[in-house]
Amino acid sequence: MKFIRKRDKKQSLPPGTLTYVGEEQQRKDAVITVINYGKNTYEEKTIETIEESYSAITSDRQTWINITGLTDIKTIEKIGKELEIHPLLLEDIVNSEHRPKLEVNENHMLAIVKRLYYSEEEEELQNEQISIILSKNVVITFQEFAGDDFETIRKQIRHSVGGIRACGTDFLFYRLLDSVVDRYIIEVEELEDRLEELEEKIIDNPEQSLLHAIYQKKHDVVGCKKIVTPMKEVISQIQKSDFPYLTEQTKFFIKDIQDHMIDVTEKAETTRSMITGLIELYYSSVSYKMNEIMKVLTIVSTTFIPLTFIAGIYGMNFHRMPELHSKWGYPAVMGGMVLIAIGMFIYFRKKKWF
Amino acid sequence: MKFIRKRDKKQSLPPGTLTYVGEEQQRKDAVITVINYGKNTYEEKTIETIEESYSAITSDRQTWINITGLTDIKTIEKIGKELEIHPLLLEDIVNSEHRPKLEVNENHMLAIVKRLYYSEEEEELQNEQISIILSKNVVITFQEFAGDDFETIRKQIRHSVGGIRACGTDFLFYRLLDSVVDRYIIEVEELEDRLEELEEKIIDNPEQSLLHAIYQKKHDVVGCKKIVTPMKEVISQIQKSDFPYLTEQTKFFIKDIQDHMIDVTEKAETTRSMITGLIELYYSSVSYKMNEIMKVLTIVSTTFIPLTFIAGIYGMNFHRMPELHSKWGYPAVMGGMVLIAIGMFIYFRKKKWF
Amino acid sequence: MKFIRKRDKKQSLPPGTLTYVGEEQQRKDAVITVINYGKNTYEEKTIETIEESYSAITSDRQTWINITGLTDIKTIEKIGKELEIHPLLLEDIVNSEHRPKLEVNENHMLAIVKRLYYSEEEEELQNEQISIILSKNVVITFQEFAGDDFETIRKQIRHSVGGIRACGTDFLFYRLLDSVVDRYIIEVEELEDRLEELEEKIIDNPEQSLLHAIYQKKHDVVGCKKIVTPMKEVISQIQKSDFPYLTEQTKFFIKDIQDHMIDVTEKAETTRSMITGLIELYYSSVSYKMNEIMKVLTIVSTTFIPLTFIAGIYGMNFHRMPELHSKWGYPAVMGGMVLIAIGMFIYFRKKKWF
Amino acid sequence: MKFIRKRDKKQSLPPGTLTYVGEEQQRKDAVITVINYGKNTYEEKTIETIEESYSAITSDRQTWINITGLTDIKTIEKIGKELEIHPLLLEDIVNSEHRPKLEVNENHMLAIVKRLYYSEEEEELQNEQISIILSKNVVITFQEFAGDDFETIRKQIRHSVGGIRACGTDFLFYRLLDSVVDRYIIEVEELEDRLEELEEKIIDNPEQSLLHAIYQKKHDVVGCKKIVTPMKEVISQIQKSDFPYLTEQTKFFIKDIQDHMIDVTEKAETTRSMITGLIELYYSSVSYKMNEIMKVLTIVSTTFIPLTFIAGIYGMNFHRMPELHSKWGYPAVMGGMVLIAIGMFIYFRKKKWF
Amino acid sequence: MKFIRKRDKKQSLPPGTLTYVGEEQQRKDAVITVINYGKNTYEEKTIETIEESYSAITSDRQTWINITGLTDIKTIEKIGKELEIHPLLLEDIVNSEHRPKLEVNENHMLAIVKRLYYSEEEEELQNEQISIILSKNVVITFQEFAGDDFETIRKQIRHSVGGIRACGTDFLFYRLLDSVVDRYIIEVEELEDRLEELEEKIIDNPEQSLLHAIYQKKHDVVGCKKIVTPMKEVISQIQKSDFPYLTEQTKFFIKDIQDHMIDVTEKAETTRSMITGLIELYYSSVSYKMNEIMKVLTIVSTTFIPLTFIAGIYGMNFHRMPELHSKWGYPAVMGGMVLIAIGMFIYFRKKKWF
Ligand SMILES: [Mg+2]
Ligand SMILES: [Mg+2]
Ligand SMILES: [Mg+2]
Ligand SMILES: [Mg+2]
Ligand SMILES: [Mg+2]
């Protein structure tokens, strides 16, 4: 089976045709992990086929199923069929370039969110799509790559810290979202720091490479904005929804995430205006340097051109030039030149040119 | 009959006077194709007169009538009369510069949309107006030119793929719209690619021709925006309408198109800010080059002007110039000049001028 | 009676004091034309006093009274009194600088609109205020100057073309508005053409006079925007009003005008961004030319300054300069100069300076 | 008693502490004028203590009390107590830097408005705070300084012109507001004229002092905007209020003021974009001049530098320079120089440099 | 216990984990002050443990508890538990970088606000987070640092001035907010003054250090905006809330704060456009100076280059140069040079170059 990656291939496909469009280059089997927990119980296992997980879902315990790898279309289709998720939603889950969005029906609440992270190799802010489904007694998470920010939460469940085990799956749902949003704050603040570093470098020496660096960071800023704006909307929709498996108590916690999202949105807006400021600063520094160059050129030219002219006068070969025969001709001319040079010096000082 | 093309001619015409205003230069007969399909039947034919098609419309099968060519005013008038479409709507269908819009009455839903395509000859994003009418058991499409993106859908009906044959005409209506919108994503992403190519060229050598190229692409960006914004509105109106021949099930699919439209709108907005970025980059590169020129001029002038002055001094013809008679005069002056040049070199290095 | 023209004079005047503020320099008598028509009848006459017209208004025919000339305050006051139009509305009708607006009471619908036209003498987009009153069986139009775009409509009534005679006065009201709005499209598109012409001239040779031309056209663009925005509002208010003498059928036609207004508004917005683009283009072209000048200056200076220095060296009068006595001194120096010039040439080529 | 002027002093003061913050330097007694009028009666007097005025307020006549001078805190406190105006509102009345606002309770309608006027001495648009209270049968106006635009209205009452005497106090209230707003139109149009004058000066000679003049006018523009925007809101609130002492008939007149406010707001917005245009024009003119300077420099340098080099060649002292001994050497070199100069001239012409 | 300061550390912490994130470097015990007052009673004390304060809260007197120092997590947790404040709200109270917000439940109204102050050492506008809780008969304030603007209010309670003692705690709540907002006006106006100072310096001599100063002040402006916008929202929410312990009478006073907030927001917006104006002014001044430099360079070069050329001509060593032998050759050439110089002078004057 040919591995479809380009979005272009999707035109006029029948709706609900699952197509992974992300950055993973090879098709891999999905890794499915199931965590079962209750007030006093805890069980964690990695399973082979999705069918094994269903036995685990009972009404007296909470179940968290985590699927890593969106290229395994078949497994995801099977999960979708079992849980009665509409094919169009499954299509959105595996379309890892989808905008954050919330979809609610009577049995499921699906939040498609984005994990932000800074890739040191590519020196770029990147994102991973994470889809979180909340249903009765079960939370299902879909991740693009291995490795995540959810490990802390797993530990808290494992060691019964922070009260997750005492609450329903809606509280787990909240904690997962909260963890995603907490990361936004960190990444946006680090972006601010990188922009401040850039500012110092520009003040030091405005090389053109720094302008390219600014434009590269602008990508991060814009990309960040594109995630943050719909995420704010998603959180606010969760808050306003009347999904039966989301308690009022948990909604109070969701409101706390809303506060964070307002904060992140403002910070993202700030980085945006920092970019504008950096571009202005770059040009100002370049024009300052240009100014310096012009001043040197003008001082040198303006000082020597008249002197050279005078030297030229006395280099003329006219037979009758009385000054040439005078004993004091040479020292007088040299003295005059020195006076002119001093006059220029005073003039430039007055103009504050140096 | 004189062929009216200029919009100007329309002033104070009685309302409902059909006037084609597009790019087709000659009047051609409209080509009418009829596809009849049901769960187990399929029939496709090209007909001469529109009357032939009506026998085909029955309540147990779906009918798709496609009319290509908007210059054949008479045929279109006839179709309008038969189907009881208001003359003002027919006027909009043949006015191929009309804004995308939705018109709903109790029997018809008319969507005037735009197919985006990139013309390789004119190196420009162009559009074709497509009007889609959904009625009971029938879908009628009007196209400006031959050739379209609907071929894939025709094949799927023909070979009974993707479930169109099992659904009503409202699902066909959805698939046609979806195919139009899918194309937007492709075109906008290719526009992004062309802008990125332009960026590389500017960094390489900022010729003024590239500025014109930017402004040309700006046309594409603006044109794209002008189509995408009302299209988003059209899709959203379809979603909110309560047209009796559009089922709730199909509306869920329309919601998927809405997601695409949000995505396209954002991407179009991105190309807009890319244009701004490119203009800034162009000017930055030009001013960088100017800077380089100034530096060369200043280094050369500042180095040689004082030296030339010194040479001028000893070219003066004064009778009493003791240095001229000195044995070491010439080498001493030459040495002094070298020292001055070295001093300049160190000064420029310190200033990071080269 | 002194002819009041300056708006300043209106401060603290009692409300309802009619004051013409437009461009007509002399007071003229108003010209009153009355057209009476029905399905099978047509009558047209120019009358002296407004009283004559009332006999014409009967319930079995439609009457269109057209008044040209807003300086004839007395006649207009008389009309106002007869038709029971509030003095404040009459004040707005003769205030030919009034913003487009709609005023509806139980008996009258008053639309104050603006006819756009391009004055070839003043090379400027200008407007004429037209007030249209719709009442039971009568339409009254007030114009500032003679000559209008309504002639086509008069002909259609006269020769019973386009169905006006078969409809009520509300349809005439629609046709008058439609004719005004159709003209907007023409004028805005011609404005676009003039801006494109300007663009070509700037690319050809960016003279400062062209910058002034841009700013002059900006006046047209802004003026156009100022008319178009409230007009869109007026049309939309007519559409939403529940004025008893405006039928639902005619409202469907008004909706068509609404489409045109959206189109015009967008086009006006486009001309606005064209102006911005032209200003940018002008500066780019100027800076390109500056760049060219700098390159020529630098190439000439950078080539000749070192050569002149060398010539200066051998123009010094030192007694001991062995090169001067050498047989090959002169040709060697000349050859060296040629080599330096060639080196410069290669350097500039590499820098892509010419 | 120390005269408090600085707003700073107001921090943490108990609410309702009256503090004048305007430009009047000395404390003066308030001047109180009372006008009593009815259909056939008219009486006007200046009184010493506010108590005298109350006897005048009767239900069969209208009373207009005008207080000039906001530094007389005591008198104003007394008026407030008598009329049962809330101390916080009195605080706003004497705070002459307050934003225009409307305050309505069951007995009073208080409009805090701003009179705009151009101060010839300070060459600046300034404003005076005017508070107008409408109550049953009485209008009270508070002014900051003597001298106002209400004189015309007083005359119309005195000589029974314009129908004020036949109407209630709400009509007087309308006339006062109308007079304030009429003045806005005049001032904004004069501001436009001053900006146009500035434009001509910049085109003539772009001195830096003109840039400062632009920034000064920008103050006027911004100040104007700050008054006009809340004023529009105030008028619209009056229109929408259901204050019992404001008749529907008068509200129709208020709607006329609303039209004026829309007009003023648009004009103020125009002046804003005129400022932007002027700044652009200034820079364009400066850069045009710079361009001119560069062209002169380049033409002179480029013409003479090569010629001077040639002269330098033949100024060298080599013993063997055959040209020097040739009879035609001198005229040949001079001729060559002339040819080079002509070549340059043709080159520059072709480049359209002069 | 390690002192957590970095926000980063908060990711995936269980909700309600109190973490101080502000600028205080060391952990200090909170200082708790309790003021008890009634119409005729007043008592003020500093207590050690929060439990002591509760005995003071009785229904016949008002209690104001002030806690200074947010690093003392334990004490604050204890207060939270006693007063039944949700842990998430406590988390916000100690998170001293929180956005201003209002939280209302049936027993408490919590306003998180920011005190603005100018730090002379850091030459920067800074803020302190102040949380104010209004409950039945009690107001609790949390401050970050010692020292505040509430001292005036304490004095007014102590000396029974301004009527606080006669009112309930909601009036105290209003007075505290009013005092915070009054300070905004002062700080924003002082910011305006500092920007005006900067303007004068730039006009005097546009050094690059001033550009950095502008960017520093921009921080203040942006920071100010970030506080003022949500504060306006907080005040408006208080106004619209139906919290039972906030009387209608006090709400009328809150409306007065709303007026102030509109004023502050506008002033903050003004400082924003002042920053833009300053940057423009800086560049204008720099380019003006550049212009001056170019003019001097061009005048000197253009004057002397042709003269030097002439001197070069007569410095050539041709044997046959008749002028050299002429008696009047030297004075004629010198005279010619003077004439050329005068011509240049006149040309430059005409061009208004000096
Ligand atoms: Mg599809
Ligand atoms: Mg991705
Ligand atoms: Mg992962
Ligand atoms: Mg959080
Ligand atoms: Mg930072």
Ligand SMILES: [Mg+2]
């Ligand atoms: Mg919180």
Ligand SMILES: [Mg+2]
């Ligand atoms: Mg028409």
Ligand SMILES: [Mg+2]
């Ligand atoms: Mg087309």
Ligand SMILES: [Mg+2]
């Ligand atoms: Mg086609």
Ligand SMILES: [Mg+2]
């Ligand atoms: Mg699609």
Ligand SMILES: [Mg+2]
């Ligand atoms: Mg790309």
Ligand SMILES: [Mg+2]
């Ligand atoms: Mg989808």
Ligand SMILES: [Mg+2]
């Ligand atoms: Mg008036």
Ligand SMILES: [Mg+2]
């Ligand atoms: Mg006019």
Ligand SMILES: [Mg+2]
């Ligand atoms: Mg006319």
Ligand SMILES: [Mg+2]
């Ligand atoms: Mg039309």
Ligand SMILES: [Mg+2]
């Ligand atoms: Mg065109």
Ligand SMILES: [Mg+2]
């Ligand atoms: Mg139409």
Ligand SMILES: [Mg+2]
């Ligand atoms: Mg106060």
Ligand SMILES: [Mg+2]
């Ligand atoms: Mg004032």
Ligand SMILES: [Mg+2]
């Ligand atoms: Mg006054």
